[in-house]
Amino acid sequence: MEKQIVIQVEHLSKKFKNESALKDLNFSVRSGEIFGFLGPSGSGKTTTIKILTGQLAQTSGRAMVLGTPVEQINESIYEQVGIVTDNSGVYERLSVYSNMKFFAAILGVEKEQIDFLLTRVGLFEHKDKIVSKLSKGMTQRLVLARSILHKPKVLFLDEPTSGLDPSTALAVHELLSELKAGGTAIFLTTHNMDEATKLCDHVALLNEGIIVEHGTPIALSLKYNQNKSYQVLLKDEKEFTLPHSVETGEKISMWIANDELVTIHSNEPTLEHVFIELTGRELL
Template structure:
């Protein structure tokens, strides 16, 4: 484990009575990396986050965060962490601004940072609104702003753009990339495979407590490239779907030379399709 490793798990396992929720997970997350932890409900994502944040003890194996075994986490470690989960911890009877300002005072963060973050997550115009009156998407944005207020070294995100409109989701993506570029390690769970492909440097595909595949999104899609195909429209109005092969390549080149090709679209493998091929399950 080198000094840039922020999260390290070795043979991480968790049992609840006779049921194994996690079965010997091995992975690491580096400083300045967005790591996608992908799997359907019940696959072990939340259990893993709870162990990595010291909320739940593992049954066996090792987990180290910011150089500290999770069972020895202390206030200094927690001060360098940020977290976004379903349990927001937002004070509903306080305004949006007061919520962030309270945590800014606790964490010793300058007031300018509060206004800047409210702008970035699209809540500046709502800063006088009571937090309890916010929509689900707006609450999610407030939770994210609070989690990154102190520019943490490691950030745990559980479905961070769930319920957000597309433009706000893009703003959140830009913010996460900025955090990454400034050295924050980001541990991300999401059901949005397009989001994972766009944001993540590496992903682990989790199924029934096991990591069934690991790598960069691009490498995994290329590895399971056998099912790539092309949808082709010709000038004689024929529509064809052909498999990726040398023969198809020759046909396409000939149609192009004869000026017969109208459109061609490749049906590329996706993380969703990779997971389905590996497990027979969809990521929902």
């Protein structure tokens, strides 16, 4: 069965005075999909989330979330959406657990879900700590846990693992994969191309308000793999970078037959290399 489109964007543009922040964006996101909206700081990622969540009006074009135009988003839609951004509010004078309990009551969520989520994001041992005493990374984890209390149909994540240590980021990745498997559509903005390659089903590369390329991470890497080559490591620790050729195939076959081959990797470009090739810009 084909997955349902839950976010639809057509010819979306946004201007601030005479400056264009977004220019003619077109994309869609389906249920059970992680969609990566990728680009450097200032490229328009957060502006797009604000439009899609009804916080900011577009200048032109059309956008719909769960079948509702963004201009008409109401409480019934917000009850099906989760949002994690830099300015996602938490109550700093309350404890971690009290924050979660407060939002669980609003959303009609069983209290058992609180302990489960706090454990998953590594905050269960800190549940009695006052939020103002948390580190930036811990606060980010609390905002994420709060945003998925009600198992939203659509989850907007603006740089969700920024400031997190590698082990916590991995736990967050696993949680997002579970949400995806349960049918949640995840709209992920990040400038971490490795994270996007690992998590995303489809990505759009955004530069100065324009989508310069889109597709699956592997398809984009293969599309821009102009000089095919292979990295080979042998048992004697010799390494070779070999071109894509009949001769290379013969060498690799020989090394395999003689049990000399330890590893072989294709050298297609990363998403970051693709982005730099398309825009000439580093991801900062």
